[in-house]
Amino acid sequence: MTEAALPVVIRAQQQTRASSLRWFLRKNPRMLVGMVLLSILLFVAAFAPIIAPYDPIKVTIGDALQPPSFQHWLGTDDLGRDVFSRVLWGSRISLSVGVISVSIGFFVGVSVGLLAGYLGGTFDLLAMRVIDALLAFPALVLAIAITASLGPQIQNAMIAIGVVAIPGYARLTRGQVLSVRSREYITAARTVGVPPFRLVLRHIFPNIANALVVQATLATAFAILAEAALSFLGLGPQPPYPSWGQDINYSQRYLANMKWWMSAGPGIAIFIAVFTFNFLGDALRDALDPRLRRSG
Amino acid sequence: MTTYILRRLLLMIPVAFLVTVGIFVIIRIAPGDPILTYAGEDPNPETIAYVRAQLGLDQPVPIQYAAWLSRALQGDLGRSFQTHQRVTEAIIERLPVTFELGAAALLISVTVALVVGTISAIKRNSAVDLLTTSFTIAGVSFPNFYLGLLLILLFAYVVPGHILPPGGFTPFSTDPWDNLRRLILPAITIATASLAVNLRQVRSSLLDVFGLDYMRTARAKGLRERAVIVRHALKNALIPVVTIIGIQIGAIIEGAIITETIFFIPGIGRLAVQAIPSQDYPVVQGVVLVSALSFMLSTLAVDVLYAFLDPRISFGGAQA
Numbered sequence A: 001m002t003e004a005a006l007p008v009v010i011r012a013q014q015q016t017r018a019s020s021l022r023w024f025l026r027k028n029p030r031m032l033v034g035m036v037l038l039s040i041l042l043f044v045a046a047f048a049p050i051i052a053p054y055d056p057i058k059v060t061i062g063d064a065l066q067p068p069s070f071q072h073w074l075g076t077d078d079l080g081r082d083v084f085s086r087v088l089w090g091s092r093i094s095l096s097v098g099v100i101s102v103s104i105g106f107f108v109g110v111s112v113g114l115l116a117g118y119l120g121g122t123f124d125l126l127a128m129r130v131i132d133a134l135l136a137f138p139a140l141v142l143a144i145a146i147t148a149s150l151g152p153q154i155q156n157a158m159i160a161i162g163v164v165a166i167p168g169y170a171r172l173t174r175g176q177v178l179s180v181r182s183r184e185y186i187t188a189a190r191t192v193g194v195p196p197f198r199l200v201l202r203h204i205f206p207n208i209a210n211a212l213v214v215q216a217t218l219a220t221a222f223a224i225l226a227e228a229a230l231s232f233l234g235l236g237p238q239p240p241y242p243s244w245g246q247d248i249n250y251s252q253r254y255l256a257n258m259k260w261w262m263s264a265g266p267g268i269a270i271f272i273a274v275f276t277f278n279f280l281g282d283a284l285r286d287a288l289d290p291r292l293r294r295s296g
Numbered sequence B: 001m002t003t004y005i006l007r008r009l010l011l012m013i014p015v016a017f018l019v020t021v022g023i024f025v026i027i028r029i030a031p032g033d034p035i036l037t038y039a040g041e042d043p044n045p046e047t048i049a050y051v052r053a054q055l056g057l058d059q060p061v062p063i064q065y066a067a068w069l070s071r072a073l074q075g076d077l078g079r080s081f082q083t084h085q086r087v088t089e090a091i092i093e094r095l096p097v098t099f100e101l102g103a104a105a106l107l108i109s110v111t112v113a114l115v116v117g118t119i120s121a122i123k124r125n126s127a128v129d130l131l132t133t134s135f136t137i138a139g140v141s142f143p144n145f146y147l148g149l150l151l152i153l154l155f156a157y158v159v160p161g162h163i164l165p166p167g168g169f170t171p172f173s174t175d176p177w178d179n180l181r182r183l184i185l186p187a188i189t190i191a192t193a194s195l196a197v198n199l200r201q202v203r204s205s206l207l208d209v210f211g212l213d214y215m216r217t218a219r220a221k222g223l224r225e226r227a228v229i230v231r232h233a234l235k236n237a238l239i240p241v242v243t244i245i246g247i248q249i250g251a252i253i254e255g256a257i258i259t260e261t262i263f264f265i266p267g268i269g270r271l272a273v274q275a276i277p278s279q280d281y282p283v284v285q286g287v288v289l290v291s292a293l294s295f296m297l298s299t300l301a302v303d304v305l306y307a308f309l310d311p312r313i314s315f316g317g318a319q320a
Helices: A017-027 A029-051 A083-119 A121-135 A139-150 A154-181 A184-191 A196-232 A244-257 A261-288 B002-028 B034-038 B045-054 B061-073 B087-122 B127-141 B144-158 B176-210 B213-220 B225-263 B268-275 B281-309
Strands: none
Touching (some): A017 A029, A029 A083, A083 A121, A083 A154, A083 A261, A121 A154, A121 B002, A139 A154, A139 A196, A139 B002, A139 B225, A196 A244, A196 A261, A196 B144, A244 A261, A244 B144, A261 B127, A261 B144, B002 B281, B087 B127, B087 B268, B144 B176, B144 B225, B213 B225, B225 B268, B225 B281, B268 B281
16 A cells, blocks of 8 residues: 555646647648638638729720730720629639539538438438439539520529538438447437437537538539539529529630630639649548548 | 449449439520521510420429420430521531540540559659659649640641641541541640640559569569569459549549530530530530539449459359
């Protein structure tokens, strides 16, 4: 009894939120690059009315079809509208369609996935067949069919792209729920009488959130590209409102006259926006969930 | 193996059924009245009622669906509201064009991915590898319709000699050389995005295989490097690549719709895009149905191929 067992206290060094974020970003430099790109995009979309040098829909025939210059960085279109200003304004459409449609897909898909994975049985069987049917369509074809029948409007494009995004979340969520469901901590929670709804939201959902964040980021990239394609086919916002895809479509008639700058701005803008979300999604996948690191 | 294929085909039936329901519902929720397109300009109410009854549009929706499905199963997808041509006929006329375009795109995407992906994996961290990896990120983010326009501009104004025409289509039977010449740009446009995905898959699955024991064994027993790569590494690395290619077929169908529009190619994609503004339901319905079914069948084909390539996959049923 000379050396009594003394309680050992190990104190972890307290970290502030800011310092742990700094640590995270230093460990994942690609995240930092992605975040910077995303901030620039968001800034442009939020402050487009202030940054844009000209009114994007104001027709000035005298300035028509000017190549890029100091006055008009990306030139002007056939109605004398400043392409650079239209590109800046167009980011609002693309980002809002991206965010809203992904939210629709996220909400519906995750709910279906959680229920199917947790309940199992008939609901699971039926829900998954519907998801399979949605997956049987090439994504863009389905989005085109839905938008074409609802009518060429921006809201309908959001709905269509949202519906197309549902299966991705539903399948991912269901799979994750199935793998988490049999873990000890879920059994423990159930044993102490946690009600099912709370169990799903408080114990299962937080454990699959990482994978969903990655999926949402990559889905936003797809949504922006899909919106551009729909607009290009005339199924997005209608003229004269600026939208990248539609502006490229519009520029096609001046292709033979070599007025390349009319499509260069919107084309590169789509690329940058989609690239940002793809890049960020990839970085997030590596950082948050190494198990998900796929090559596909 | 036969059991596996049969089982997969059986599983396809409920999904195919839901797909047809989905297509029918999507088209019928549309606002606006297609009759107005069909009945011509300024029709009187009797004409409208007559046309509506003739097309069965006065029946309840489930009955309309049943009638549509039973006709569709017999190969009758109705007539175009605009041209009054049979939809099946219109699709069959144009399907070979889209198929040729899609096949060319797939060929480009897979061949380039295999060659460049292998070089990139062998010479890891070289200049080629760096270029490849940058391309794989950029390629998936580049909008294919803008790429199409850029290629048209490039070959119309920058590259001298007009080697590749900016669009149009010549049937292979009429002029094989012109057919191929006109196919190259649209096929590259479609192939780029899926090439990026395939390239990445080839590279990363080769890198995975390179670390395995049998590779060391193959080298240790004195095989030439070429044999090690082709016979041991590539053969095993291709298995996951096959799955990815299956998924890419969907992307190729999507690409065809956009690309045919840009390059004035008379395929089913252009058919659908032209039918949209005039609410020509039967045509849109038909094209969406055909593309969904082709996608399902090609996914099945790829899955079967996959099971065939990878003996570790059990076929289910009697033989495990």
